[in-house]
Amino acid sequence: MKRYATWGVLFALLTPFMLAAAPALSGAVEQQALNLTAIYMFVAFVAGTLGITYWAAKRTRTASDFYTAGGGITGFQNGLAIAGDYMSAASFLGISGLVFSSGYDGLIYSIGFLVGWPIIMFLIAEQIRNLGKFTFADVSSYRFGQTQIRTMAAISSLVVVSFYLIAQMVGAGKLIQLLFGLDYWIAVVLVGILMMIYVIFGGMTATTWVQIIKAVLLLCGATFMAGSALYYFGFSPEEMFRQAVEAHPKAAAIMSPGSLVKDPINAISLGLALMFGTAGLPHILMRFFTVPDAKEARKSVFYATGFIGYFYILTFIIGFAAIVLLAQHPEFFKPAALAADGSVLKDQLVTGINGGTNMVAIRLAEAVGGNLFLGFISAVAFATILAVVSGLTLAGASAISHDLYANVIARGRSNETTEIRVSKYATFGLGLVAIGLGIVFEKQNVAFMVGLAFAIAASANFPVLIASIFWSKMTTRGALIGGFAGLISAVVLTVLSKAVWGDVFGNVGADGKPVGLIFLDNPAIISIPVSFVCIWFFSRFDYSERAKIDRAAYDAQRVRCETGIGAEGSSGH
Amino acid sequence: MHQDLVDAVKAHPRYQELICSRKCFAWNLTVLMLAMYYGFIMVIAFAPKLLGTPLSEGAVTTVGIPVGVVIIIAAFILTGIYVYKANGKFDDLTRTIREDLQ
Numbered sequence: 001m002k003r004y005a006t007w008g009v010l011f012a013l014l015t016p017f018m019l020a021a022a023p024a025l026s027g028a029v030e031q032q033a034l035n036l037t038a039i040y041m042f043v044a045f046v047a048g049t050l051g052i053t054y055w056a057a058k059r060t061r062t063a064s065d066f067y068t069a070g071g072g073i074t075g076f077q078n079g080l081a082i083a084g085d086y087m088s089a090a091s092f093l094g095i096s097g098l099v100f101s102s103g104y105d106g107l108i109y110s111i112g113f114l115v116g117w118p119i120i121m122f123l124i125a126e127q128i129r130n131l132g133k134f135t136f137a138d139v140s141s142y143r144f145g146q147t148q149i150r151t152m153a154a155i156s157s158l159v160v161v162s163f164y165l166i167a168q169m170v171g172a173g174k175l176i177q178l179l180f181g182l183d184y185w186i187a188v189v190l191v192g193i194l195m196m197i198y199v200i201f202g203g204m205t206a207t208t209w210v211q212i213i214k215a216v217l218l219l220c221g222a223t224f225m226a227g228s229a230l231y232y233f234g235f236s237p238e239e240m241f242r243q244a245v246e247a248h249p250k251a252a253a254i255m256s257p258g259s260l261v262k263d264p265i266n267a268i269s270l271g272l273a274l275m276f277g278t279a280g281l282p283h284i285l286m287r288f289f290t291v292p293d294a295k296e297a298r299k300s301v302f303y304a305t306g307f308i309g310y311f312y313i314l315t316f317i318i319g320f321a322a323i324v325l326l327a328q329h330p331e332f333f334k335p336a337a338l339a340a341d342g343s344v345l346k347d348q349l350v351t352g353i354n355g356g357t358n359m360v361a362i363r364l365a366e367a368v369g370g371n372l373f374l375g376f377i378s379a380v381a382f383a384t385i386l387a388v389v390s391g392l393t394l395a396g397a398s399a400i401s402h403d404l405y406a407n408v409i410a411r412g413r414s415n416e417t418t419e420i421r422v423s424k425y426a427t428f429g430l431g432l433v434a435i436g437l438g439i440v441f442e443k444q445n446v447a448f449m450v451g452l453a454f455a456i457a458a459s460a461n462f463p464v465l466i467a468s469i470f471w472s473k474m475t476t477r478g479a480l481i482g483g484f485a486g487l488i489s490a491v492v493l494t495v496l497s498k499a500v501w502g503d504v505f506g507n508v509g510a511d512g513k514p515v516g517l518i519f520l521d522n523p524a525i526i527s528i529p530v531s532f533v534c535i536w537f538f539s540r541f542d543y544s545e546r547a548k549i550d551r552a553a554y555d556a557q558r559v560r561c562e563t564g565i566g567a568e569g570s571s572g573h
Numbered sequence: 574m575h576q577d578l579v580d581a582v583k584a585h586p587r588y589q590e591l592i593c594s595r596k597c598f599a600w601n602l603t604v605l606m607l608a609m610y611y612g613f614i615m616v617i618a619f620a621p622k623l624l625g626t627p628l629s630e631g632a633v634t635t636v637g638i639p640v641g642v643v644i645i646i647a648a649f650i651l652t653g654i655y656v657y658k659a660n661g662k663f664d665d666l667t668r669t670i671r672e673d674l675q
Contacts, residue, residue, distance in 0.1 A: 104624070107641040108617060114648055115610045121652045122599040122606075126659070242633040255635040256625025257617045264618035271614045295660055302649075302656045309645040556579045562592050563582060563667050565674075 034181040037375030038382075042180070045213075045383050046194065052209045056202035063416045066203035066423060067134040067398055068289040073208055075296035079303025081208045082287050084215030086113070086278075086308050088388045089381050090171060090450060092218065092315060096364075097357035099319020100326075101350045103244075103254025106319055110312035112271055116278030117308065121301040124279060126294035127469050130560055130567045135395075136285035137403045140464045140483075143553035145476040145546060147408050149464075152483045154403040156460040157282040159487065160453045161396035162437075164281075165389060165430075167449035169438030172385040178355050179362065179378040185439055191386060192435035198390045199397065199427045204290060207390045214387040217380045219307065222314040225361070225377070228368040229321030237317075244323040249347045254323075266521050273524035277454030280461030283395035294564050315361070322364045326353065332363045393430050400426035448499035451522055455494060459486035459527035467535050469561060472554040475547040478539025486531030493523030581674055591666040598658060602651055609644055 064070050073081070091113065099106030132138035137153035169188055176187035198206045233240040241255060248254050278284065288297050326332055327344050337352020339345050350357060365377035401423030406414045414422075464483045467474050494500055498521060501507050502514025509515035520526065539547070560566045582588050616623055624637030 104635075104637055104641075107637075111610070111613065111641055111644050114645055115606060118606045118648050118651045118655075119603060121655055122603045237638075238632060238634050241638075245633050252625075252633075255633065256637055257621040264615070267614050267618040268611070271610065275610065295664060298656045298659055302652045305652045306649050309649050313642065313645060555583065556576070558592075559579050559582045559588075562595070563588070563670055565578070565582065565671060 038378035041379035053202035056205035075299025078300035082304035083307035084211035112274035129297035157399040196431035269525035276458035280457030397426040463531040482535030489527040
């Protein structure tokens with residue numbers, strides 16, 4: 001009964017937040033009129049997910065329940081949840097916006113995000129399931145010195161999670177401001193509080209189900225949008241492309257690779273970061289521990305790849321259809337973008353849209369489905385952010401409680417109750433940090449942060465993980481130095497790149513445009529090899545006593561990794 | 574895991590078969606996927622015009638559109654092929670090893 005009362009109080013606290021936003025409407029420039037349909041639908045989503053959290057809280061007793069939903073998620077459910085983690089608001093709104101403004105370039109991005117999945121499947125999915133328990137550090141530290149490798153893995157996890165989280169929080173604040181007409185800070189606080197509730201009370205069970213529900217809603221919504229758009233073109237892609245080329249200021253250029261990829265080196269570097277970054281994201285890797293065995297782990301990647309691929313094809317259709325359909329709706333554009341007769345000026349199509357190109361999918365929802373569907377898609381976009389930040393926070397909290405606290409500070413001698421308590425405090429702490437940084441970074445350019453998170457995941461987590469699974473001669477020293485070398489080189493090179501050195505620090509070149517000290521936009525092409533070379537070099541020439549233990553332990557690790565023998569205990573079932 | 578269990582598994586004839594066939598299969602698929610993706614990236618980097626060629630005379634749809642969609646579908650199919658083989662052959666081998674050792 002006490003829990004019911006807590007929910008009631010929280011709900012009562014949250015409602016006025018939403019209503020209090022109304023008077024603030026007049027001031028802000030970009031803020032929309034308070035969208036009541038969207039708010040009702042969102043409240044329904046929140047009520048539903050809080051109900052699930054209550055149900056999940058009753059089932060969350062052990063550490064295994066908290067971190068991995070007791071290992072009781074099926075492959076299909078986990079596939080949906082993984083797809084949900086991947087279909088963030090950034091990929092839904094960002095990629096459809098990218099297709100709207102540059103056409104084909106959007107597809108290049110989507111493909112880069114998708115092709116990491118087969119690689120995960122072939123090389124690490126079932127290996128991770130067989131070797132690990134709660135976090136990916138369980139795998140990368142399996143036969144190595146626990147203190148060093150777990151500390152390193154926890155630090156890189158927390159750095160990845162923090163950058164990803166800040167980018168999501170800032171995006172959330174701005175998006176919700178646009179969609180719901182709420183103030184920026186209220187949106188950030190609201191996201192932070194709801195996320196803390198899901199994770200602290202419901203653990204992985206609630207986080208997974210929130211993600212699954214949102215994935216289903218988003219897939220249904222996007223299918224309806226792409227379907228109605230195609231219906232308009234008589235289900236002929238050729239007709240859609242033809243009208244899009246006519247309506248777009250870049251004309252036929254939108255049908256071929258454009259300016260997104262400047263030169264071969266940057267193209268390959270971006271490709272590396274997207275592909276291998278996926279295989280090093282802590283919140284994604286953690287999902288492999290929620291299924292009971294290697295078989296379900298494989299199935300989850302298969303379903304996830306299918307859902308993500310399908311979703312990217314939908315966003316591509318949505319972006320192209322929006323070029324044609326939004327041009328017929330002058331009310332979506334700024335007054336300056338309109339001709340004397342009230343129609344949209346062709347050269348203003350991309351730059352003149354209200355709220356920027358990130359709003360393209362939302363506007364198309366309104367164009368094809370009216371106010372009700374606009375409300376639905378807005379609520380889904382909000383739900384998407386909530387679900388993604390919950391997964392990220394849980395992964396960050398696990399790195400603190402399971403890796404740093406239980407295995408480094410308490411050296412494996414803590415009990416489960418304490419460990420769960422630490423992870424709940426950690427969630428609370430991360431939630432406060434996310435809210436704080438979300439507000440601090442409101443006016444900052446955070447575009448580089450997701451790229452940086454992927455680059456660090458690809459350069460610090462992925463090389464250590466893959467080498468520890470496949471290379472028998474790797475040692476603790478090699479893993480430690482290799483991991484930190486990848487982490488540091490990725491961060492330093494990003495700071496020197498145009499996105500930070502120029503856009504954030506304001507260094508400009510002779511022509512007055514922001515410049516970087518190096519020409520690379522994404523550090524992966526340098527930082528991934530740096531990490532692998534360090535792992536090889538410092539393992540190869542490691543003659544310490546510890547190195548002998550590390551190498552001798554490989555056989556046992558390999559047997560468990562390949563056959564799953566000895567892994568049964570890991571899920572607690 | 575006890576060392577004698579590790580040695581018993583390693584000595585099992587099916588174990589060598591399992592790790593060899595899985596390793597070959599997984600790395601072949603990996604190389605195939607990498608070749609497809611980096612082939613695509615190389616074309617974008619060195620010959621972007623190639624992807625901008627219209628599918629047929631007078632068409633607006635370019636070669637790049639089906640190529641992109643095919644890579645997405647291929648990624649899905651390759652994971653499907655792996656699951657099919659792993660859930661069949663590899664799991665059978667693993668089960669044999671486990672049953673023999675119990």
